[in-house]
Amino acid sequence: KKMRKNIVAGNWKMNMTLAEGMALANELNEILAKEKPNCDVVIGTPFIHLASVAAAIDTNMIGVAAQNCADKESGAYTGEVSAAMVASTGAKYVILGHSERRAYYHETAEILKEKVKLALANGLTPIFCIGEVLEEREAGKQNEVVYSQLAGSLYDLSVEDFSKIVLAYEPVWAIGTGKTATAEQAQEIHAYIRSTIVEKYGQEIADNTSILYGGSCKASNAKELFANPDVDGGLIGGASLKAADFKGIIDAFN
Ligand code: PEP
Numbered sequence: 001k002k003m004r005k006n007i008v009a010g011n012w013k014m015n016m017t018l019a020e021g022m023a024l025a026n027e028l029n030e031i032l033a034k035e036k037p038n039c040d041v042v043i044g045t046p047f048i049h050l051a052s053v054a055a056a057i058d059t060n061m062i063g064v065a066a067q068n069c070a071d072k073e074s075g076a077y078t079g080e081v082s083a084a085m086v087a088s089t090g091a092k093y094v095i096l097g098h099s100e101r102r103a104y105y106h107e108t109a110e111i112l113k114e115k116v117k118l119a120l121a122n123g124l125t126p127i128f129c130i131g132e133v134l135e136e137r138e139a140g141k142q143n144e145v146v147y148s149q150l151a152g153s154l155y156d157l158s159v160e161d162f163s164k165i166v167l168a169y170e171p172v173w174a175i176g177t178g179k180t181a182t183a184e185q186a187q188e189i190h191a192y193i194r195s196t197i198v199e200k201y202g203q204e205i206a207d208n209t210s211i212l213y214g215g216s217c218k219a220s221n222a223k224e225l226f227a228n229p230d231v232d233g234g235l236i237g238g239a240s241l242k243a244a245d246f247k248g249i250i251d252a253f254n
Pocket of ligand 1: 011170174175176177178214215216217235236237238239
């Protein structure tokens with residue numbers, strides 16, 4: 001039996017007012033309190049929701065994640081939110097390197113390396129996203145792309161630090177498009193990702209690293225995707241915005 005955790009993590013993106021977010025978090029908390037999940041559950045809320053959500057729910061049952069943090073420790077960086085601030089809300093995770101951050105906010109491997117370091121220094125678990133765009137997949141370059149994303153931001157970490165990372169493989173062509181990687185495509189690249197961890201950090205660390213799949217994951221396809229030996233759960237965008245949809249994905253582990 002595998003030792004690593006199965007995780008279903010929601011990414012709310014820029015959706016929901018504070019009141020709407022609180023209602024969703026409370027609803028999920030109530031549902032899961034009645035029927036304990038068979039995996040770790042995380043919700044990635046906007047920054048302004050973090051403290052209220054973390055205070056309202058059982059954070060031992062549902063972890064709270066930020067969707068980003070600053071690449072600087074503190075100081076004159078107007079509009080930024082530091083890893084220390086995120087941690088001070090009760091959030092335990094931070095999603096880093098999401099393809100939307102990379103594409104729209106020009107987050108480079110170097111910037112992400114700084115964010116990962118600061119997240120770890122502040123006790124947060126990074127959920128680090130990697131994945132190729134459609135042209136790269138069509139050119140058969142997906143392995144190269146994810147390798148360079150891993151090496152560029154993570155593979156300088158110490159063994160101890162790397163062991164705290166959760167990975168999310170998210171093919172950009174599958175995010176919010178309704179197109180999902182097939183179970184075979186997901187397994188193939190997840191196994192490749194794990195093999196690069198074996199090479200860099202050894203078998204034990206690789207065996208203990210959770211690698212989530214993301215990209216139009218929903219209740220109807222989660223079971224098949226999560227049944228793969230190297231797919232340890234999902235990072236969920238659209239289907240995390242309604243408690244029943246999200247619970248349907250969590251139930252893939254029942
Ligand atoms: C995501 O952006 O992390 C994601 C997986 O989105 P969706 O589930 O909506 O494709």
